[in-house]
Amino acid sequence: MKKRQPLCVMICLLFITIAQAQEPISSYSFTKKFLSQPVSNHSFQETLSSIYNEKKYIRFKRMRNTGIVLTSVGAGLLATGVVLISSGGKEVNDYNGYDYSSELTPGERKIVGGIVCVIFGLGMEGGGIPLWAIGSRKMKQYGNGLRLQPAKNGLALAYSF
DSSP: OTTHHHHHHHHHHHHHHHHHOOOOHHHHHHHHHHHHSOOOSSOHHHHHHHHHHHHHHHHHHHHHHHHHHHHHHHHHHHHHHHHHHHHHHHHHHHOOOOOOOSSOOHHHHHHHHHHHHHHHHHHHHHHHHHHHHHHHHHHHHHOOEEEEEEETTEEEEEEEO
């Protein structure tokens, strides 16, 4: 008897709260649209999952491509900066004039330009390499299709779905 009373009270309260609940119009229209759609071979959850994975794949592909561009441009700037510094250093050493004016010589200008190129190149590479690595790893995680994987006897062609 003691167990039955609290159980009956809980069932009554549950029924009353369900009976009193009101559904917003937006959920009704969503349910109506969802139920009126034809049933396909794939379940709704699989469709949502594939759309979610496709969006993530595209996002991380853009991240990888941005990383590749930043790393490439940064490497170019770094190489240009090193060349400018070395050629500017040669010109400064070859300059025999004792001009103490406030203007920079052409060799010193190359050195300053080279230092600026090296700083920007290192910054772009420092940002590009992690973007490239993270984007590539996440693309493999969310990507579908054929890919090469290491196997016991070499490489294997794997299809992930």
